[in-house]
Amino acid sequence: MPGTRRRRPTVDAAGLWLWLVVCFVASPVSPIMVSSPPELHASKGESVLLSCTFTSISSPTSRMSVDWSYRPPSGGAPQTFFHFSSKAFPPADGQFTGRIRWQGSPARGEASITLVNATLADNGTFTCGVWNPPDVHGSPTSHTVLSVTPKAASVRFSDVGVLLVLVLLPSALVTLGLIARMCCPQKEHHPKAYRSPIEVTEEDEYAALQMRPNMKNKMCSDLDKTGSEEGYYSQKIRPPVEEGTAESQC
Template sequence: MRRRRHGNVALNKALLLYFTVCFVPSLVRSISVSSPAELHAIKGDTVTLSCTFTSTSPPTSRMSVDWSYRPQSGGLPRTFFYFASRAFPPSEGQFSDRIKWQGKPAHGDASISLINATLNDNGMYTCTVRNPPDVHGATTSHSVLTVTQAPSIRFSDATLLLAFILLPFALLTFFLIGRILCPKKQHSQSKTFRSPIEVTEG
């Protein structure tokens, strides 16, 4: 009997360990956030900082989103945008009047727009979503934004070669067309023109 009881206890412990290993991580990871790893923009563009999330619990008024920024030069990240039932865009600092809420929490979207991107905006942007009662209730995702100057107009070697070929060819074509049309015009005029002096026989 003792051996049978000992076997049952061992089996119960094994089953408990199995369920703990299989199901507890799924509860802990019940919310996940994703963002593109890299974003590229040209100075002056409006950039969409995308952030999407999935959660086992439907978003409620307790759900919150915050965005933080860490400069490319390094340093500590600082929060510049917050959402909790409504958006709280920055009223001062680097991003003042340049952030627009684009998110739709009911559709798992917590994105924002950065208006008039500058070279000073280069760095890492972190999106954090909290949606209680999910376990731990917070997951983050990072995107690195690279803003560059508008490319200057540069003519490649192929473009220059094409221009040097097409331009003389076009000029030559117009010249030949003019040569063909002009004699016909002169010939038609010679038929209609008569001299006041007429030569008669005898």
Template sequence: MRRGSPDLSALLPLCLLGCLAPSLVSSISVNSPAEVHASKGDTVSLYCSFTSTSRPTSRMTVDWSYRPQNGGLPQTFFHFASRPYPPKDGQFAGRVQWQGSPANGEVSISLINATLNDNGTFTCSVRNPPDVHGSPTSHTVLTVTPKASSIRFTDVAVLMVFILLPSAVITLVLIGRMFCSKERNQSKAYRSPIEITEGEEYSMYPSGAKIKSATCCDIYVMDSDDEDEYYSVKQRPPTDDGFVESQC
């Protein structure tokens, strides 16, 4: 070996380090919640974020796939490459909305009107060349349950205002009329015969009543001079010419 020539044994480690350096630096990590629970009919947010050593470019792609709960192969239903491509047919047609922002490391989607058939595993996959190593996928198990029926406070309030309240008012009015009618009847039934009402205090007879005139059978015709002897005459009328008893 000539003096001054490089030692090949010293260059070999440097070459290996240079070859492995991209794999150690260029990596990507995708994260999503392990489980998501929702009720039937809800809009479900399927969160997914990523971190990459390279800035996202137009070459970055995102894929969402679904594997049913009862088993089977995963099927890709959503794709992103510079713009979102939602599904046009199949189980999720018209029900997926893009909620991502790749520049901020966000690649989430929303599932509208969740059904019991949506139970299964959703997988989020991100590719951002040259970051091709690391953990480019993440899985989320979605569980959709029937929505429990419940009565809202507003429903109860409307029921009370439009049904119970008018019924209560009508009941109170009817009870009040019954008591008033009862008191009026009792007042008429227990009125004293010597009770004097307004308009009767100056007259012995009720207004409009006819006064019966005395007949000849009810009176005696007396001479004015014999008026003092009335009571004695009443016992036995005299036969004098100055006193005449009616014989009617």
């Protein structure tokens, strides 16, 4: 009818919120989070694990990719030296050639690499970037500052040290030997005593005294058996016995 105004359709607030929820839930886009240690320290010549992990709602697919880049302490733009997309692509040239080992496992959220034979020239910032479409938002990169220091010098014996060892070691062995001999004395073996033929001991003198009576009796018996003539001449020849002199006991 002429003069009648049309009413504009009103938007239901509940329907608007439902539409927004459906749009965001149906959308496959979700944030991805990448993390790595802020600092790492290593000695020259060591192997360093550059750890990098990520979390994503979407499962990793063949479109997932990982990039590692390096920036020296002097600054400048980061230079990508490693790439992963279904397989690893280590650096073909540059300072990291032949020294990068892929340690990642996308199914477990691992995108780590190992730097072999670290050098002082490797000091700087390493950046790990992970992209897993459709997860394109969030924090897809993380940084690690690597500090490589000279390896501690090994202990070396100087000439003085060698001389001390050569002098002290024998002295210590001799000292230990003397201490052991003092603590555990050995049984002394006395050599058999040597006696002179003319040396007379108390035992020999005692034996001689025991044999004298027997010898005297034997001599007396021998004189008794001798004839009278022999006895006569023996008495005649024998010089007279002076007074006070002891006669024969026979």
